[in-house]
Amino acid sequence: MSERAMSDNSTAIESPAFFDEQLLIQLARIDGIDSFKALKCMSGQTALYLKLVKSFSVEQQGCDQELRQLYFDKDWQTLCRRVHSIKSYTAYVGAFELSQSSGEMEALLNKDNHDETLLKHLATELERIVTAIAALYPEEQAVVSTIKFSIEKLKTSLEALLPLLEHSDFSVEDALPAVVQLCKNTEYAQAIALVAECVDDVEYEKSAELVTNLLTKLTC
Amino acid sequence: MALSDSDRNRPLVLLVDDEKVSLKILSDLLKDEVDIALAKNGLQALEKVEQVNPDLILMDVLMPGMDGFEVIGKLKANPATEAIPVIFITGLNSAGEEERGLTLGAQDYIHKPFSPEVVKARVATQLKIVHQRQQLQRLSDELIEASEAKSRFLANMSHEIRTPLTSIIGYAEGITQGDFAPEFQSSAVGIITQNGQHLLNVVNEILDLSKIEANKLEIEIIEMDLIMVLTSIESLQKQQAQAKGLTFIIDYQFPLPSMIKSDPTRIKQILLNLINNAIKFTEQGSVTVRVKQSAPDQLSFSVEDTGIGLSEPQMNKLFADFTQVDSSVARKYGGTGLGLSIAKSLAHKLGGDIAVQSEPKKGSQFTVVTHLEVPDSTVWIHDRETLEVKRARELTPHKEEIPTLCGKVLLAEDHNDNRALFSQLLKRMGLDVTAVENGELAVQQSMMEDFDLIFLDIQMPVMDGITAMKMITATAMDVPVVALTANAMTTEIEKYLAEGFTSHISKPIDRRVFINLVQHYFDGEPAPQIDLDEDEILALRQQFVGGLNKGLSDIKDQAATSNWLNLGMQAHAIRGSAPMYGFVELGDVAGQLEDAVKIEDHNNIGQLTQALIQSMTDILAGANE
Numbered sequence: 001m002s003e004r005a006m007s008d009n010s011t012a013i014e015s016p017a018f019f020d021e022q023l024l025i026q027l028a029r030i031d032g033i034d035s036f037k038a039l040k041c042m043s044g045q046t047a048l049y050l051k052l053v054k055s056f057s058v059e060q061q062g063c064d065q066e067l068r069q070l071y072f073d074k075d076w077q078t079l080c081r082r083v084h085s086i087k088s089y090t091a092y093v094g095a096f097e098l099s100q101s102s103g104e105m106e107a108l109l110n111k112d113n114h115d116e117t118l119l120k121h122l123a124t125e126l127e128r129i130v131t132a133i134a135a136l137y138p139e140e141q142a143v144v145s146t147i148k149f150s151i152e153k154l155k156t157s158l159e160a161l162l163p164l165l166e167h168s169d170f171s172v173e174d175a176l177p178a179v180v181q182l183c184k185n186t187e188y189a190q191a192i193a194l195v196a197e198c199v200d201d202v203e204y205e206k207s208a209e210l211v212t213n214l215l216t217k218l219t220c
Numbered sequence: 221m222a223l224s225d226s227d228r229n230r231p232l233v234l235l236v237d238d239e240k241v242s243l244k245i246l247s248d249l250l251k252d253e254v255d256i257a258l259a260k261n262g263l264q265a266l267e268k269v270e271q272v273n274p275d276l277i278l279m280d281v282l283m284p285g286m287d288g289f290e291v292i293g294k295l296k297a298n299p300a301t302e303a304i305p306v307i308f309i310t311g312l313n314s315a316g317e318e319e320r321g322l323t324l325g326a327q328d329y330i331h332k333p334f335s336p337e338v339v340k341a342r343v344a345t346q347l348k349i350v351h352q353r354q355q356l357q358r359l360s361d362e363l364i365e366a367s368e369a370k371s372r373f374l375a376n377m378s379h380e381i382r383t384p385l386t387s388i389i390g391y392a393e394g395i396t397q398g399d400f401a402p403e404f405q406s407s408a409v410g411i412i413t414q415n416g417q418h419l420l421n422v423v424n425e426i427l428d429l430s431k432i433e434a435n436k437l438e439i440e441i442i443e444m445d446l447i448m449v450l451t452s453i454e455s456l457q458k459q460q461a462q463a464k465g466l467t468f469i470i471d472y473q474f475p476l477p478s479m480i481k482s483d484p485t486r487i488k489q490i491l492l493n494l495i496n497n498a499i500k501f502t503e504q505g506s507v508t509v510r511v512k513q514s515a516p517d518q519l520s521f522s523v524e525d526t527g528i529g530l531s532e533p534q535m536n537k538l539f540a541d542f543t544q545v546d547s548s549v550a551r552k553y554g555g556t557g558l559g560l561s562i563a564k565s566l567a568h569k570l571g572g573d574i575a576v577q578s579e580p581k582k583g584s585q586f587t588v589v590t591h592l593e594v595p596d597s598t599v600w601i602h603d604r605e606t607l608e609v610k611r612a613r614e615l616t617p618h619k620e621e622i623p624t625l626c627g628k629v630l631l632a633e634d635h636n637d638n639r640a641l642f643s644q645l646l647k648r649m650g651l652d653v654t655a656v657e658n659g660e661l662a663v664q665q666s667m668m669e670d671f672d673l674i675f676l677d678i679q680m681p682v683m684d685g686i687t688a689m690k691m692i693t694a695t696a697m698d699v700p701v702v703a704l705t706a707n708a709m710t711t712e713i714e715k716y717l718a719e720g721f722t723s724h725i726s727k728p729i730d731r732r733v734f735i736n737l738v739q740h741y742f743d744g745e746p747a748p749q750i751d752l753d754e755d756e757i758l759a760l761r762q763q764f765v766g767g768l769n770k771g772l773s774d775i776k777d778q779a780a781t782s783n784w785l786n787l788g789m790q791a792h793a794i795r796g797s798a799p800m801y802g803f804v805e806l807g808d809v810a811g812q813l814e815d816a817v818k819i820e821d822h823n824n825i826g827q828l829t830q831a832l833i834q835s836m837t838d839i840l841a842g843a844n845e
Binding site for chain 1: 238239240241242243244245247248251255256257258259260264268271272282284311332333335336337
């Protein structure tokens with residue numbers, strides 16, 4: 001759907017779909033990114049795609065420096081694994097040329113060919129694309145809770161988290177920061193920090209167990 | 221704790237990748253169809269496999285520390301995890317690496333960046349295979365279990381058949397070899413009869429099971445006398461329970477219909493099985509049969525005992541074919557392990573079911589519910605008194621009378637012992653018997669002589685019974701020909717009658733049925749019983765109770781003076797008359813005392829005399845209340 005078509009419909013303009021469409025267009029304008037092709041590869045799952053792009057821009061910040069440092073340190077094994085990872089990630093976000101370059105770099109590294117020119121090109125391109133994507137997302141303010149802590153509120157939050165944890169649902173990562181904030185400076189801060197740590201380690205079963213125990217404790 | 225496959229509603233897929241982005245994409249793609257578990261390195265993957273027992277693993281190859289190849293190597297080396305299918309998801313484009321993965325046991329490869337459709341399709345395919353494999357495994361487990369159960373059953377059967385045969389053969393040889401003194405021969409024959417009867421029960425259970433399996437179990441719904449069926453069960457089981465020191469009670473919860481429409485043979489079979497089990501598994505206390513109308517169209521029989529009881533797992537496999545709660549039960553208590561399974565099938569056929577409640581060491585309660593249909597002819601019984609009057613009215617003396625008849629009978633039976641047995645019985649009725657061993661000889665005999673009645677076995681060498689019957693009837697002789705056969709299926713009996721047999725009797729023969737049948741062909745119908753009305757019965761009952769005072773005094777005197785002859789005669793008189801007025805227990809005790817006096821069993825005479833005195837005193841006390 002074109003920008004014009006979207007702007008003709010006032011109701012659609014206000015919808016989340018409209019903003020997603022705008023973001024896809026803006027992504028497509030970044031040199032080296034084909035957001036529509038990437039979305040097609042992902043069977044049109046826009047929300048998932050945009051979430052990945054955002055994660056990419058956050059997680060890969062400073063990656064260019066990391067690649068240069070690994071090369072400088074001659075840590076070829078780690079460098080190869082990082083390049084391998086970049087190859088897949090860039091393909092998901094639609095940076096297909098960068099993905100291809102990563103593939104070539106990975107192949108050379110596997111043959112003990114340490115081509116510095118190609119690596120520098122890769123790092124530069126990666127930095128450019130990550131910066132361009134990051135510019136599309138407004139800088140997020142740290143979650144500051146205005147909600148006052150209470151046992152009931154903590155129980156409600158934990159009860160909402162539990163099914164997500166039990167189903168290893170990554171959306172728990174979106175919900176958890178608010179709970180961390182709620183418990184800040186309370187006796188539960190440490191327990192919730194442990195839950196967050198387990199979630200980061202994808203230890204969802206363990207997190208679910210911690211939350212269940214905490215709920216039992218709160219109920220008693 | 222790891223969930224087993226059958227505990228889960230949805231398949232569980234473990235996603236393993238060091239890149240969180242891949243985990244997120246895969247999780248998002250699959251979470252609507254499957255449950256997800258996650259791991260971001262090889263070590264964590266192995267821990268999660270043990271923890272959640274996944275149905276499928278989707279795993280990256282290149283991971284820090286332990287790579288995908290090493291993980292799959294460990295999974296395939298472990299018997300507990302080797303069957304879990306693994307799909308590699310990889311960014312590697314090397315054919316050699318792919319070959320390595322497949323050689324190590326991976327089911328499939330998916331390349332990054334992957335297409336969601338490809339991932340979903342391949343996961344669906346693998347899960348379908350997993351599901352089919354699980355079904356096959358379950359089927360295989362069931363078959364193994366069934367095969368083991370049948371093997372156990374055959375071993376049990378061998379034991380169950382050999383045990384009574386040992387007694388039968390041993391005692392029979394003992395009699396023929398003169399091992400027993402004349403006064404013990406009668407009890408030796410009794411043991412043979414008892415073991416033969418047990419063997420017949422075993423064979424009947426096996427036949428019933430085969431009929432159930434072939435869906436050919438037959439039910440004959442007729443008008444039946446509920447009270448008399450229960451009375452008959454009481455007379456059969458009470459002595460057995462008392463011999464073990466158990467109290468046996470039939471608790472009639474009124475109102476109850478005197479007549480119902482059901483299958484008396486099958487109801488009796490179910491209850492005898494449950495009561496036998498109750499007695500078998502109870503060492504002290506009681507066995508109670510409680511009968512009541514549990515709903516307008518339901519009759520319930522509850523058999524309660526104070527025996528060893530059952531645990532929950534034991535109850536779960538209680539009604540399965542060939543199954544006893546465990547092998548130690550079979551060794552200690554015997555039995556085919558078929559009885560309850562048959563009883564449950566019979567209860568279903570009668571429009572009901574059997575349920576069990578039990579607790580180890582506290583006893584069991586088996587409740588049989590059957591469909592209740594009450595015929596117009598029924599009389600509703602509201603109290604114990606009316607019940608006793610009815611029982612007294614229906615009870616006939618136990619002593620069997622053999623009629624004296626006159627006439628000629630031809631018997632063809634190839635089994636020597638059976639031929640001798642039937643001949644003997646017919647001769648005792650005063651009949652002139654010609655016994656032959658096959659159909660051809662029967663035809664020859666029938667041409668040489670005129671007979672009043674002919675019995676033909678069906679399966680005989682030289683000429684079978686059906687052919688012989690056709691040749692005999694073809695000569696236009698007007699003689700009734702009765703089929704003698706061990707085949708008791710209704711369809712077979714109907715076939716024999718359609719072929720031209722006048723009647724049919726099953727082997728092993730019920731002595732009473734056989735006598736009645738023979739009498740029918742010589743005398744017409746057996747003599748009808750004299751019918752007394754209830755008032756007359758009640759008056760006679762009161763008269764009997766009134767006479768007990770005198771009897772009680774006599775017995776005490778006879779016991780005090782060791783007048784065994786008169787004591788035995790007194791016991792004999794009570795034995796014959798008490799059951800007619802509903803005092804079955806009194807009759808039983810008197811019978812036992814009479815027997816003890818006859819064989820001069822002085823160890824038991826005193827105890828049985830006291831039991832008889834107590835029983836008479838109880839009845840007199842009840843009459844005075």
